[in-house]
């Protein structure tokens with residue numbers, strides 16, 4: 001085991017700025033650091049060859065740690081993101097067809113039309129992050145659940161927000177406190193989860209009464225075990241909430257960070273808008289346009305390097321394991337961090353700089369495995385990676401083609417790292433719609 005860091009200062013620094021702290025200790029102590037995180041030991045591993053051992057080569061020797069975090073557990077229970085072993089494999093196989101390339105291509109039209117619809121009423125001053133969150137939530141609800149969340153997305157967004165706040169507080173507790181302790185944050189969380197449950201159970205109820213021709217929910221509702229038993233409502237609820245959460249916030253974050261970086265680099269923003277406008281007409285980005293934006297693609301890849309929405313990944317060892325030269329005991333918590341690994345100057349010269357041009361043809365292939373892994377890789381790779389990349393291109397190009405942005409007077413962006421990495425104060429901008 002690598003040498004440990006002292007407990008107290010370390011927990012406080014992590015609580016204050018999780019991603020910044022992990023970067024700092026990696027710079028100071030190397031790419032494998034043992035953090036004495038109270039009774040829960042935590043080893044931070046950021047060297048790509050070792051990350052590959054955890055996520056791919058020895059993946060079966062690890063489980064997900066989420067069940068140990070009561071806030072997250074109450075939110076997503078035993079859904080695809082948090083379940084393990086044979087149970088996870090079965091649920092993954094059931095869900096996978098909804099993410100096949102052909103299915104995803106059919107979602108492009110919803111992504112385009114929903115974007116155009118939301119741009120019709122875009123105010124001249126707004127929080128662009130909130131706007132993107134609403135849009136991606138409506139898209140994932142329509143594409144995967146055939147549900148129209150217009151008018152409800154604010155309620156859902158606020159409830160998810162409460163859950164993420166409670167999770168952030170628990171990430172920094174050496175032993176996460178059970179929700180039965182009546183802290184104000186816990187009370188708010190329970191109320192928020194009650195709201196989310198009522199919306200999701202209603203979706204399930206609707207699906208049972210009026211089965212849709214095709215949706216992920218319809219497939220899950222229709223699925224039968226070998227013994228003929230169907231998924232319980234409780235399991236359907238966990239899967240649905242997992243996908244609603246994982247399927248919108250991450251992409252909204254990626255887009256919000258993209259706009260943040262573009263606003264910081266007006267020269268690149270101008271070129272990106274010009275690229276979008278040279279290709280697209282007034283009806284936005286169709287499926288066949290997606291491959292026509294080389295600069296936007298580079299910008300998207302560079303954004304996911306600098307601000308990976310899934311900025312860290314946790315695992316717990318199921319047995320004693322050798323990871324490179326390190327012996328990891330059974331029950332050890334492991335943390336991997338895309339945010340830190342993506343800032344390794346060996347692979348990304350001038351790592352803090354926003355340089356879309358580094359993603360020239362062949363650059364990604366030249367990197368060692370797991371030097372760049374915004375969607376992870378291996379058996380637990382993000383099920384929504386193709387969905388998200390398509391959504392990113394459609395929304396980014398359509399918005400850039402139709403709207404000009406500038407920072408508002410109160411624009412102030414900081415990193416907020418909880419389960420995901422998002423801009424802390426949102427993205428306060430002014431807009432000017434381009435004449436058609």
Ligand code: HEM
Pocket residue numbers: 080081082092140242243246247248250251254308309310313314373374375376379380381382383384385387388
């Ligand atoms: C930029 C956007 C996205 C990023 C950066 C991202 C990243 C990730 C990462 C890193 C994981 C692995 C987590 C782990 O192993 O602990 C993951 C898993 C997952 N993602 Fe995504 N994701 C994105 C978008 C989406 C979308 C759009 C969906 C659904 C529509 C989705 C659904 C999921 C699910 C269900 C899992 C769990 C998969 C499993 O373990 O089988 N994600 N995502």
